[in-house]
Amino acid sequence: MMFERAEFIEDAIHAKSSGATLLAGGTSVVDLMQLGLEIPSKLTYLETLGLDFIEHQPNGAMVVGSLCHQSRLAHDSGCAERFPLLSEAILSGASPQIRNMATVGGNLLQRTRCSSFRDFASPCNKRKPGSGCPALEAPARGYAIFGRSENCIATFPSDQATALVALHASVTVRGRVGPRTIPLEQFFLLPGDTPHRDNDLACDEVLLSIHVAAESANLNSAYVKIRDRQSYVFAIASAAVALRIEQGRVTFASIVMGSVAARPWRATESESAILNGPATDETFEHAARLAIKGAHRVPETEGKIRLTKAAVLEALYRAYRGGQSR
Amino acid sequence: MDLQMEAAGMVPVTLTINGTVHSLEVHALTTLLITLREHLGLNGTKIGCGHGQCGACTVLIDGQRRLSCLTFAASVHGKSVTSIEGLADGPNLHPVQQAFLRHEGFQCGYCTPGQILSATGLLRNCGRLGREPVPPSLGAVPRAARPLLSEPCGRTRSAVAEAMSGNICRCGAYEQIVSAVLEAMELEDAHA
Ligand SMILES: Cc1cc2nc3c(=O)[nH]c(=O)nc-3n(C[C@H](O)[C@H](O)[C@H](O)COP(=O)(O)OP(=O)(O)OC[C@H]3O[C@@H](n4cnc5c(N)ncnc54)[C@H](O)[C@@H]3O)c2cc1C
Numbered sequence A: 001m002m003f004e005r006a007e008f009i010e011d012a013i014h015a016k017s018s019g020a021t022l023l024a025g026g027t028s029v030v031d032l033m034q035l036g037l038e039i040p041s042k043l044t045y046l047e048t049l050g051l052d053f054i055e056h057q058p059n060g061a062m063v064v065g066s067l068c069h070q071s072r073l074a075h076d077s078g079c080a081e082r083f084p085l086l087s088e089a090i091l092s093g094a095s096p097q098i099r100n101m102a103t104v105g106g107n108l109l110q111r112t113r114c115s116s117f118r119d120f121a122s123p124c125n126k127r128k129p130g131s132g133c134p135a136l137e138a139p140a141r142g143y144a145i146f147g148r149s150e151n152c153i154a155t156f157p158s159d160q161a162t163a164l165v166a167l168h169a170s171v172t173v174r175g176r177v178g179p180r181t182i183p184l185e186q187f188f189l190l191p192g193d194t195p196h197r198d199n200d201l202a203c204d205e206v207l208l209s210i211h212v213a214a215e216s217a218n219l220n221s222a223y224v225k226i227r228d229r230q231s232y233v234f235a236i237a238s239a240a241v242a243l244r245i246e247q248g249r250v251t252f253a254s255i256v257m258g259s260v261a262a263r264p265w266r267a268t269e270s271e272s273a274i275l276n277g278p279a280t281d282e283t284f285e286h287a288a289r290l291a292i293k294g295a296h297r298v299p300e301t302e303g304k305i306r307l308t309k310a311a312v313l314e315a316l317y318r319a320y321r322g323g324q325s326r
Numbered sequence B: 001m002d003l004q005m006e007a008a009g010m011v012p013v014t015l016t017i018n019g020t021v022h023s024l025e026v027h028a029l030t031t032l033l034i035t036l037r038e039h040l041g042l043n044g045t046k047i048g049c050g051h052g053q054c055g056a057c058t059v060l061i062d063g064q065r066r067l068s069c070l071t072f073a074a075s076v077h078g079k080s081v082t083s084i085e086g087l088a089d090g091p092n093l094h095p096v097q098q099a100f101l102r103h104e105g106f107q108c109g110y111c112t113p114g115q116i117l118s119a120t121g122l123l124r125n126c127g128r129l130g131r132e133p134v135p136p137s138l139g140a141v142p143r144a145a146r147p148l149l150s151e152p153c154g155r156t157r158s159a160v161a162e163a164m165s166g167n168i169c170r171c172g173a174y175e176q177i178v179s180a181v182l183e184a185m186e187l188e189d190a191h192a
């Protein structure tokens, strides 16, 4: 068992290729070690890489190093003023202590909170491919209502990722063959036949940075998170909405739902339904109804579907009215 | 690093704990929580859930509130740690400790060290009323010139409740805790 502090990105790539466990803020991976689900042969600490920058580029884009702490990004005045959706979503997650530790990159790579996944004694296709999925037999509101497969129905719980997908963000990763940039929405994988793979990061790749384009700045936005208590708990369902309103008409619309699938789930039909039209109660209600079209309906998910629709509707109104509810 | 030590998974770590420098050898998987309690005999930091879900193990690391149960000691090498034992100035309790006493911000007291450290971290980073430290917004922020983390927090009960939401109190002393933290903040604002 070895502990090393990576100084250069090459060190981290080399460590990951040789099977080391990478450690950023540790709030997800140390927890998994405590549960006995992650047994490291070697630990490589990443915070010494210096990838904790927040860069506001002259063209208006924002680039954030993967090792930047969530609290610093959320309270960065450039982020809070120009990409308030992202600050709002980050601040709705976890607790102040955890946000001081958690990194922006680690948040995108956290594992599902599915209780069977976290229970070592339970079978789980994501943890041990082919062992089975007890969740399929026990429908509950915690599971996916979109993008399910017969192998896994876990949801991805990140608030930050839901906002970033709504802002059309992309991530840059680097492995032995060099860097590549992927739209964040495509970075997350649906379970399909490979439930053990959460995302498109290869086994030699390290997450370097997150890029939010200038076009996503200064939008009317809102993040609505529905949960069992007001703070310090994961979402049952959430919605991130970003709109551009010009002379009463919606000229840009991004509507993304969180905790409803293995990745932030874009409501494409809802976006089209309100685009180029006037913002009215009817169009918003119609868009919210379209957002839950095709959701997996069994009695146990009815409540979650209703809450998801409510989150979308509330986020649309708040975004449109500059933070005010209906 | 000594090869034998490395094979056993031991890591040399230097930590400044409550102002005193300690050089230790800890296992790579030893948390800061266990290091404080079992290696240094500082039992004031409490073991709660062990999974980041309760806040009982909160300490300050370089002035920021963090959870010692999810922090490996090896990963805070070179940093400074404040635990509940380090808050008072000799016989004089820290203003946050005094406020908790005045308002009876506890019942059984188990979560109290974490609550107090969390409130102290908040006070350090939330800025004085009306003059929040504003981080520069344009251009990459140079590493050395970075301002102390800002955690803006209004002086209202609901803002304080949210800012303190990372600490669970099973006795439900929340109302008194919020009163204590609010009073400590207002006292600091008055002296600013
Ligand atoms: C009690 C609790 C409540 C929470 N509530 C919420 C919530 O409400 N909303 C929410 O969104 N999140 C929540 N979280 C999740 C938390 O935000 C994540 O655990 C955190 O963001 C992970 O970041 P980290 O830096 O600590 O990652 P780590 O735990 O250090 O790493 C996570 C994973 O990413 C890998 N990794 C990290 N950085 C890199 C990199 N640069 N390149 C390659 N691999 C890397 C690690 O190897 C590991 O597999 C909660 C967590 C806890 C414990």
Ligand code: SF4
Pocket (backbone or CB within 6 Å): A112, A114, A115, A116, A117, A123, A124, A125, A126, A127, A132, A133, A134, A135, A136, A151, A152, A153, A154, A195
């Ligand atoms: S839903 Fe996915 S993560 Fe949960 S038990 Fe089934 S396979 Fe495992």
